[in-house]
Structures are given as C-alpha cells and as structure tokens.
Amino acid sequence: MTQTASLSRSAPSTKKAASVEFRNVTKRYGDVTAVDDVSFTIEPGKLVTLLGPSGCGKTTTLRMIAGLEMASAGQILIGGRDVTNLSAADRDVSMVFQSYALFPHMSVLENVAYGPSVQGASKKDAQAMAMEKLALIGLSGLERRSPSELSGGQQQRVAVARALVLEPQVLLFDEPLSNLDAKLRRRVREDIRELQRSLNLTVAYVTHDQEEALAVSDHIIVMSNARIAQTGSPRELYEEPADLFVADFIGDANILTGILGEPDGAHARVQIGGLSVRLPHRGVKPGPVKLAVRPDAVVLNETASTAGSVAGTVTKASYLGTQMEYEVETPVGNLFVVQYGSRDPIPTGTRVAISLTPERGVAIIPGA
Structure with missing residues (x-):
C-alpha cells in the first residue's frame, strides 16, 4: 500500500x-x-x-x-x-x-x-x-x-x-x-x-x-x-472560547476590546470602535468586554468607508495559494485577516473599509 x-x-x-x-x-x-x-x-x-x-x-x-x-x-x-x-x-x-x-x-x-x-x-x-x-x-x-x-x-x-x-x-x-x-x-x-x-x-x-x-x-x-x-x-x-488563553490558542484570533450593551434575550449589541455587532452575550454583564474575532470574520472592502465600518490600512499581504493573509492597521487595533478563494491581492498601503461577519467567528470572552 x-x-x-x-x-x-x-x-x-x-x-x-x-x-x-x-x-x-x-x-x-x-x-x-x-x-x-x-x-x-x-x-x-x-x-x-x-x-x-x-x-x-x-x-x-x-x-x-x-x-x-x-x-x-x-x-x-x-x-x-x-x-x-x-x-x-x-x-x-x-x-x-x-x-x-x-x-x-x-x-x-x-x-x-x-x-x-x-x-x-x-x-x-x-x-x-x-x-x-x-x-x-x-x-x-x-x-x-x-x-x-x-x-x-x-x-x-x-x-x-x-x-x-x-x-x-x-x-x-x-x-x-x-x-x-x-x-x-x-x-x-x-x-x-x-x-x-x-x-x-x-x-x-x-x-x-x-x-x-x-x-x-x-x-x-x-x-x-x-x-x-x-x-x-x-x-x-x-x-465559544472560555477565556483569553483558549481564544488565542485554538486557531488564530484577533483579541479586541468592546462595550457590551443591555441584553435582549440571549443576545446583546457590542460596540467596537465604529463597528457594531449583535452577539450572544454568554452571561457577561454590560460594560467593557474582550472579543475573539477570527481572521475570516473580518471583511475588507477597497471602497470608501461606509456606515457600520471603520477605515484601515493594509500593512502586509501574503499569498498562500488558497487564501490571502493580510495585516491591517485600524483604530480598533492591528488585525490579522484571511480571505479565501481566488481574488486579486489588495496591495500594501491600500486604504480599506473594515466590517465584521459575526457568524464566521466573533465571540465575547467570559471573564476577560
């Protein structure tokens, strides 16, 4: 064999x-x-x-x-x-x-x-x-x-x-x-x-x-x-990582700071700089929270910044065949971003509009 x-x-x-x-x-x-x-x-x-x-x-x-x-x-x-x-x-x-x-x-x-x-x-x-x-x-x-x-x-x-x-x-x-x-x-x-x-x-x-x-x-x-x-x-x-260690150790994650609003059932809205996302609150009380944002949950758009997005600048771009990997400087922190599928790379130095897709992996970290 x-x-x-x-x-x-x-x-x-x-x-x-x-x-x-x-x-x-x-x-x-x-x-x-x-x-x-x-x-x-x-x-x-x-x-x-x-x-x-x-x-x-x-x-x-x-x-x-x-x-x-x-x-x-x-x-x-x-x-x-x-x-x-x-x-x-x-x-x-x-x-x-x-x-x-x-x-x-x-x-x-x-x-x-x-x-x-x-x-x-x-x-x-x-x-x-x-x-x-x-x-x-x-x-x-x-x-x-x-x-x-x-x-x-x-x-x-x-x-x-x-x-x-x-x-x-x-x-x-x-x-x-x-x-x-x-x-x-x-x-x-x-x-x-x-x-x-x-x-x-x-x-x-x-x-x-x-x-x-x-x-x-x-x-x-x-x-x-x-x-x-x-x-x-x-x-x-x-x-659903239980803490910062697990969030950072299991796969790649951008650890960001946000403000959690009042709960609405099992969910609540989180403000991350100019970004706003609705997430399961996981029993965390309103106020400052840490979030794990997976690299493919970050969306980059080369058009001008729009409502619900923040502006950033691509500082590194790497071609890995099945995916592109970027490092992006933003007001909410430096982000590691992965984009799958064939597409033209975004050149370094490009200004981009950044938004989040929560269902791809954005989670509040309890106790952080």
Whole structure:
C-alpha cells in the first residue's frame, strides 16, 4: 500500500471499547506540580485530544493513563475499573510514541509480533496476529522489510499495528505525526481517524497542533499550566472560547476590546470602535468586554468607508495559494485577516473599509 492509500476496512474487534476517567488526579515531581487536580471522562469509542503548549501537563496525563507515570493523588479508572495503582502491563492499554520506538534490528513483522510473543503466544500465533494487523493498516507485502527501508508514514503505521496487535481497551497517541511533513501529516491523521471509527476504539491523543486536534477529535481537552482550561467539541472551543488563553490558542484570533450593551434575550449589541455587532452575550454583564474575532470574520472592502465600518490600512499581504493573509492597521487595533478563494491581492498601503461577519467567528470572552 502506498502512503496515500486509506486504511483498509475490517470488522471491529470483539472487545468492547472502554471509558477512561480521571477523578481529581494530581502528579507531582518533588515541588513541581505537572498535573493539578484534573478530572475528565473519555467516553467509550471516542477520540479525545489533550491539547496545549509544551509543559502544560498533557503528555504526563497521557503517561498516567498508560501507567508509565503513577498519580500522586486522585483516581484513574479504565472501563470502570480502578487502575490507579496498577502497572502499565496490567492496564490493557497500548501507546504509539512520538519516536515510534521500532526495533531497528527486527523486520516489520517481528516488530508487530513482539508484543504477543512477550505475552507467551507461540511464534506462529504471534505472526498470524501481526499479519492481520498489518493487513488492516495496509502494509501487507512489507512485513519482511526493516524499519529503515520504510518511509516515515509507513513507520508510523507499523507503530500503530504494534499497538493494535494486542487489541487494547484504550489506544494512546503521543504526538504521533510530529516527525512527518505537512502533507503526509494530513493524510496519516485521516487514516488514524478512519481506523478509530471503523474499529470503535477509545483513543486518547496528545498534540500541540491546533489544526490536528480540530481535524481528528470528537472532544478536546485544552490544558494550560497543569490544569484544564476548557473541554468541548472542536466547534465549541473554536466558536465559544472560555477565556483569553483558549481564544488565542485554538486557531488564530484577533483579541479586541468592546462595550457590551443591555441584553435582549440571549443576545446583546457590542460596540467596537465604529463597528457594531449583535452577539450572544454568554452571561457577561454590560460594560467593557474582550472579543475573539477570527481572521475570516473580518471583511475588507477597497471602497470608501461606509456606515457600520471603520477605515484601515493594509500593512502586509501574503499569498498562500488558497487564501490571502493580510495585516491591517485600524483604530480598533492591528488585525490579522484571511480571505479565501481566488481574488486579486489588495496591495500594501491600500486604504480599506473594515466590517465584521459575526457568524464566521466573533465571540465575547467570559471573564476577560
């Protein structure tokens, strides 16, 4: 199978997907708290991403699910069973590491068969199990090659097959695509998502890449400074950020200041300099507020400023094939603007009229 082919479809495992639950879990290393009183649930058969910047605690959280790190406080349950004090070998989980951790002196088949062999399966049975999983991920015919003879995408698939071969209750991914180039990363993440859905796997997935998280996840847990900043679906996090950190971290956002008027049902009008937009007030009281304005919610018009717009000046313009990106200097702040579709670029120095399209992504940020 080539790198661009999709994963082959197969009948789901007979083993039922398991939930993962953290109850007030803390992990300390001496005086340093790496994970601080974290609680969440991963529902059976769902792919949940732990997302955040380096040092936020996401990888430590994943390693505690695996049993590679032990919790300092709290409870960890897998499939309703308390595994807090169980070793990694007793947890029925498998992990795909960032480095893939393939044995260079073993063939692809030997790498995948290694787990069943260690657990006591005969060589014949272990290899049969390995061949089944290699077929599932589309690597039939490559079983005799060494890892060094495979592309990065193929090596990543071998690592997934090795994790799947024991049919774990929970599959864990630690930055699995970080060693791949951008185009291959997109293809392989689609393969992982297809595999997770077709086999009804419970997956915990760690990444610092916001686009990757938005693309593959049923649910995202955003972490910051060892705690959970917000949880929700990709759309909820993008359109309804809970605070400034989430608004700025999930996709690009222009953070602007406005004045919120009196509520009218679930909505209220916000004045942003010369701009006025009607938005869900999200329980925020009237007065000064912060707003997250997504780059494609900003509309640029080269005609003269009109009612409901403010004037600005294009200071930078970048052509990215499918889109144009601009930086625009305005009375309400410097804006990052994205325009999709083929159109003539607006030259730098051009005066433009700026308006907002709220339905494309303008949100009041509670507590900001």
